[in-house]
Amino acid sequence: xxxxxxxxxxxxxxxxxxxxxxxxxxxxTSHPAFRNSVATSALLYDFQAAPxxxxxxxxxxxxxxxxxxxxxxxxxxxxxxVARRRALEKxxxxxxxxxxxxxxxxxxGLGGMIMGGEFFDKWDPARAGALRDYFRYAxxxxxxxSYVIVNPQADRSKSAGDQDDPFLTARLVDEDAEGIxxxxxxxxxxxxxxxxxxxxATIQPLKEGEEPYALSFAIAMNQKGLKVLSRKSYxxxxxxxxxxPLSYRFDENDAxxxxxxxxxxxxxxxxxxxxxxxxxxxxxxPSHVHQNYQCQIRLNVKMRFLLGLAHKIAEANGIIGxxxxxxxxxxxxxxxxxxxxxxxxxxxxxxKWGDYFVVDRHNLYAAQVHTQQLYPRVITALRELAGxxxxxxxxxxxxxxxxxxxxxxxxxQGSPVFEPEERVKFFKLAWDAVGSExxxxxxxxxxxxxxxxxVTKGHSYRTYDWxxxxxxxxxxxxxxxxxxxxxxxxK
Numbered sequence: 001x002x003x004x005x006x007x008x009x010x011x012x013x014x015x016x017x018x019x020x021x022x023x024x025x026x027x028x029t030s031h032p033a034f035r036n037s038v039a040t041s042a043l044l045y046d047f048q049a050a051p052x053x054x055x056x057x058x059x060x061x062x063x064x065x066x067x068x069x070x071x072x073x074x075x076x077x078x079x080x081x082v083a084r085r086r087a088l089e090k091x092x093x094x095x096x097x098x099x100x101x102x103x104x105x106x107x108x109g110l111g112g113m114i115m116g117g118e119f120f121d122k123w124d125p126a127r128a129g130a131l132r133d134y135f136r137y138a139x140x141x142x143x144x145x146s147y148v149i150v151n152p153q154a155d156r157s158k159s160a161g162d163q164d165d166p167f168l169t170a171r172l173v174d175e176d177a178e179g180i181x182x183x184x185x186x187x188x189x190x191x192x193x194x195x196x197x198x199x200x201a202t203i204q205p206l207k208e209g210e211e212p213y214a215l216s217f218a219i220a221m222n223q224k225g226l227k228v229l230s231r232k233s234y235x236x237x238x239x240x241x242x243x244x245p246l247s248y249r250f251d252e253n254d255a256x257x258x259x260x261x262x263x264x265x266x267x268x269x270x271x272x273x274x275x276x277x278x279x280x281x282x283x284x285x286p287s288h289v290h291q292n293y294q295c296q297i298r299l300n301v302k303m304r305f306l307l308g309l310a311h312k313i314a315e316a317n318g319i320i321g322x323x324x325x326x327x328x329x330x331x332x333x334x335x336x337x338x339x340x341x342x343x344x345x346x347x348x349x350x351x352k353w354g355d356y357f358v359v360d361r362h363n364l365y366a367a368q369v370h371t372q373q374l375y376p377r378v379i380t381a382l383r384e385l386a387g388x389x390x391x392x393x394x395x396x397x398x399x400x401x402x403x404x405x406x407x408x409x410x411x412x413q414g415s416p417v418f419e420p421e422e423r424v425k426f427f428k429l430a431w432d433a434v435g436s437e438x439x440x441x442x443x444x445x446x447x448x449x450x451x452x453x454x455v456t457k458g459h460s461y462r463t464y465d466w467x468x469x470x471x472x473x474x475x476x477x478x479x480x481x482x483x484x485x486x487x488x489x490x491k
Contacts, residue, residue, distance in 0.1 A: 002049040002058055002067045003142040005042030011196055012038065014222040018193055018255075020230045028193050033233035037251050040095060041144060041194045044103065047094055057087045064140040071104035071294070072139040074111055075357045081347055088297045097302025098250040100295075100445050101191035106145040106199055109282075109291030110135055113270075115356045116285025120270070123277055131270045134218055138197070145218075146195040148186035148257050149203040160202075161210040170200065170259045171212040172273060179265040180272055182215065189255035190445075192228055195221055198257065203282055206275045214278035216271035217264045225262040230255045234438040242397040245429050247438035254441075286358045292450060293359045296343050296367050299375075299446070303336040306378055309430055313385045316426060318416045325385070332381055335374055342367040365459040368450045375446035382434045390427050390435065 009029050018025040020033055028034040048057040048069055058067040070087035073080065088104050095102065113120075114135050120128035138145060151160050151169040160169040170184035182200075192198055201216040219226065235251035238244035271277050282288040310332055314320040346363035383390075393413075399405045400421065413420035433439055450456050 002054060003045045003069075004049045005039075005044075005046035008042045008045050008144065008196075009038070012194060014220070016222040016228065017226065018228040018230060020233065025230075033230070033236040034193050034253065036235055036249050037253065038194045040099070040249050041103070041191075044091060044094055045142075047091070053090070056083075057090060061140050063136055066140065068139055068142040069103065069107070071107040072111060072142070074115060076355055077357050078347065078350060081350060081357050081359070085297055085343075085347065088294060089301060092298045092301040095250055096246075096305045097298050097300075098246060098442065099191070099252050100298070100442075100449060101146055101252055102298065103144040103195075105291055105294050105298075106147045107138070107143075108294040109147065109287050110138065110145065110199065112287035112290030112358075113281065113285050115290070115353055115358065116287065118354065119280070119284050123274070126266075127270050127272075130267050134268060134270075138218075141196075143196040144191075144194065145197055145199055146189060146191045147199040147201065148189050148192075149199075149201045150187050151202070151204055151213075152185050152187055152256070159207060159210065160204075160213045161207070169213055170215065170257075172215060173212075173261060175272065179263055180215075180217070180269055182217075182259040182262045182264060185256055185258045187254075187256050189228060189257045191252045192221060192255050192257065193230065193253045197221060198226075200257075200259075201271075201281065202278050203288075205279050208275060211273045211275055214271060214273055214275045215269075216278060216281060217269045219262065219264055219268060223262055223264075225260040227258040227260055228255045229258060234436075234441070238438075240397045242425060243428055244432050244436065244438070246432040247436060251438060286353055286356070289359060289361050289364050292368060293346065293364055295450070296339065296346075296364065296371070299371055300339050300343050303339050303378070306382065306433065307332055307336050309433060310378075310382055310385055312417075312426065313382065313390075313430060315417045316415045316423060317385070317387070317389060319385075328381055328385065332378060335378065339367065339371060339374070342370070362460065362463040362465070365456060365463055368456045369453070369460050372447055372450065372453055372456060376443050379434055379439070379443055382430065386427070386430060386434070390431050393424055393427055393431070 012029050013027055016028070018028055025031045025034070029038050047053055054067060057070060059070050059073050060066070061068050061072075069091075070084045073084050075081035075084055091102065091104060113131065117128060117132060120131055154163050154168055160171075163169065167184045170182050170186045172180055173183045174181040186200055189198065197218055197220050199216075199218045202213060206214055221228070231254050233251060233253065234247040238248040238251070241248045271281065310329060311320075314325050314329060319325045342363055346359040346367065349360035349363055350357055351360065352358075394400070394405070394409050399409060409424065410420040413423045415423040418426060431439075
């Protein structure tokens with residue numbers, strides 16, 4: 001049976017320890033800080049299970065024979081890769097690209113790890129077996145996975161093992177025949193409140209002597225000792241869908257996860273105590289590329305949404321015919337097309353990785369460099385197009401229930417393309433995408449989810465064909481000489 005929204009919601013009522021405003025949250029599916037975003041995650045599964053979508057969005061598991069989301073599909077050729085991408089696009093359109101950590105993200109990362117499974121085989125066959133078994137389990141149960149792969153910031157001049165508190169970052173405390181015990185914190189637990197399980201790893205470099213921090217494992221969100229420390233909920237403040245339509249539905253939440261002596265059984269442990277292995281797992285396998293390929297698919301959808309906002313803002317303000325506005329919209333259209341073109345390019349230039357087909361690494365990393373810079377520019381352009389009209393809106397939807405105030409609203413909210421109520425509705429949406437606290441978090445997310453800019457530029461540097469560029473330059477240099485030039489001039 002294909003996973004449905006009801007099945008997902010039932011699974012989240014599992015006793016997980018989520019804390020908000022000094023209190024434990026009893027049920028994330030009903031709490032006002034989380035219930036709408038959780039409901040959105042459930043709708044994703046209802047969407048995939050709908051008869052008209054099931055063929056495009058799911059495939060038959062080679063082990064269970066059940067249908068699961070295509071995010072778990074390990075493409076073996078270009079056509080399968082594109083079919084998978086189209087399925088992920090349809091899913092992203094359900095949330096307009098605003099769920100950065102939707103179920104297909106971590107599934108993609110884990111799938112990429114499996115594609116490079118021979119690397120784990122050479123290192124430790126037992127851990128390789130645990131990884132493959134877990135992938136099959138997660139896939140066949142169509143789990144919503146999140147991950148925490150970044151250490152708490154604290155003193156960033158120091159590595160994990162040099163912090164004042166040796167248990168600031170999650171680390172190995174003990175191990176026995178049953179498994180390992182972990183204590184400390186990891187971040188950023190985006191979407192953990194509505195995930196079934198969490199993959200815990202370290203993507204930041206570790207040095208010799210930091211073996212206790214070199215971990216990679218997966219546990220259920222209700223594992224004993226796992227504490228979820230939620231940030232402020234934007235959803236909780238968005239009491240009206242009309243006033244905050246995006247934060248009302250799509251506040252996926254972020255959290256610090258604290259492991260209070262969490263016991264992880266060996267069948268869930270993929271790496272324990274190997275610094276080199278831990279630092280390489282994402283990059284010597286297609287894991288990092290595959291999960292960030294999903295990010296570009298999602299962002300491509302989000303860019304289309306933002307451009308729809310931009311064009312409508314210009315129409316709503318009656319400035320669509322101004323040459324300067326057309327110029328700005330043309331630039332935005334070019335920017336959005338660049339994202340789409342690079343997405344297609346990385347697929348076309350993809351190559352085989354063993355039995356699998358993986359997108360081109362450099363095109364992926366080049367896209368990340370551009371999109372990190374692009375997103376805040378797009379938001380700034382939307383601000384410029386909107387001007388003050390996006391701010392000067394009625395305080396809340398309930399203003400329309402007062403006849404006197406409603407009359408003033410109708411007099412002051414004029415537009416060439418909208419009736420007053422629709423104009424207010426539209427600009428409330430625009431503000432939630434551009435200027436609200438929810439919107440500000442999204443700017444920060446899109447700028448840093450792939451790492452700081454020097455990190456993404458480093459990936460771009462590392463994967464570019466410098467030898468090919470140098471060869472071309474050398475051919476030019478070798479095509480002439482000083483003596484040849486002197487001979488030709490008769491000097």
